[in-house]
Amino acid sequence: MKGLYCKLDEAKELKFNIQETSIAATIGDHQVKVQVKGCSLSPVDTKLCEDLKLQREHVPVGREIAGVVLQVGPKVTFFHPDDEVVGILPLDAEMSGLCDVVHVDEYNLVQKPEKVSWFEAAGAIKDGLRAYTALHTLARMAVGQTLLVLDGASPFGVLAIQLAHYHGVKVLATAISPDDQKFLEQLRPSVGVLESLIARVIGVWDTKVDLVDSCLEETGGLGVDIVIDAGVRLYEEEPEVKNISHTSTTSSLFLQLELDPPDSRILFLKAASISFLNEEVWEASRARQGRYLHIMKDVVEKLSTGIFRPLLENPVPLYEATVSMEMVQRRQVRKRVVVKL
Structure with a gap:
């Protein structure tokens, strides 16, 4: 059985390769054996793995999976064989999500x-989790508020826009190219009144x-209530997308993390806050497990009703996964890439 893995070379650059791997003969009491049908590719955060002491010679790649349950452990209560499932492999998973069976x-x-x-489920589950974490858990959005999404035409930005509009939030979004601006201006809900999802594309x-x-x-001079900065480039000629991943909940537009004292004072007067968006935090505490599952259930429910419509590339075969992952890691693709197994 083959899977996709990566390792740091001598120049501290990630190298991706498909290699043979094996699966344990038996499954744990609470484990499920899943035949993978689709696996989404997201950049590998080597710094996070280092911080969590999860360094390994070969790091599994591909964690957002969708597939069919083949077998369940003796104490599994949620699933049965032949169930169709979607989920996210934990950071310390030893198997790649691009294996036939995990x-x-x-x-x-x-x-x-x-x-x-399969491809919608795998492609939307992580971005949906991030959107819920940003808007519900961190920003505590409410009807009538105004949201600014930076780089709204990204896979995460699109789901954040759709989620906010569904909850009655006025949405503004930035576009980093003329094509992105045209795409955002044409965003419409799949059901109901076909008004634009975005009040203004900047x-x-x-x-x-x-x-x-x-x-x-x-906003009539009042400023926005919530800002989501998912790590963007302001202009197309910039070589790379900066890897800044956080959510800012504020009534003004101070988007930098290093704030001058006067700007910090203004944020204080507005009772504003800056929150960091780390979707991996749900796995850090067992007390959060119920909310984590509730969010993922809501994400797939909104996929089924058409509220969420993820931004996906055409599914790619496994033999193209290495090249596709290199492009994803360098942030050279704008849509979410899902591998078909």
């Missing part, structure tokens, strides 16, 4: 609705456009 704890999976495709690719002025104009 063993995974039942508490990392939820039922996949029949009408949701084309920051145009140097004549001022982000702060645009937001103040759209």
Whole structure:
């Protein structure tokens, strides 16, 4: 059986390769044996693995999976053979999600609705989890608030926009290219009144456009309530997307982490806060497990009803996974890549 793995070379660069691997003959009491049908590719965070002391010579790649249950452990209560499931493999998983078959704890999976495709489920589960964490857990969004999503045409940005609009939040979004701006302006809900999901698309690719002025104009000078900065480039000519992943909950537009004292004072006067978006935190505490599963169930439910419509590339075969993962790691693809198994 083959899976996708990566390792750091002497130059501290990640090298991806498909290699043979094996699966344990028996499964644990609370484990589920899943035949993988689709696996989404996300960048590997080597710094996070280092911080959590999870360094290994070969790190498994591909954690967001969708598939069919083949076998369940003796104490599994959530699933039965032939159930269709979707979930996220834990950070310390020893097997790649691109293996034909994986063993995974039942508490990392939820039922996949029949009408949701393997590729939609695998491609949306992590971005959906991030959107819920940002808007519900951290920002505590409410009807009537105004949200600014930076780089709204990213896979995460699209789901955040859809989730916020569904809950009655006014959405502003930035576009980093003319194509992204056109795409965002054409976003419509799949059901109900076909009004635009976004109140205003701010084309920051145009140097004549001022982000702060645009937001103040759209909000009558009051500013926005929530800002989501998922790590973006402001202009197309910048070589790489900066790896800053956090959510800012604030009534003004101070988007940098290193705030000058006057700016910090203004945030204090507005009772604003800055929160860091780390979707892996759900696995750090058993007390959070119920909420974690509840969020994933909500994500797939919104997929089944058309509220969530993920931004996906066409599914790629396993033999193209190495090249695709290299592009994902270098952030050279704009849509979510899902491997078909």
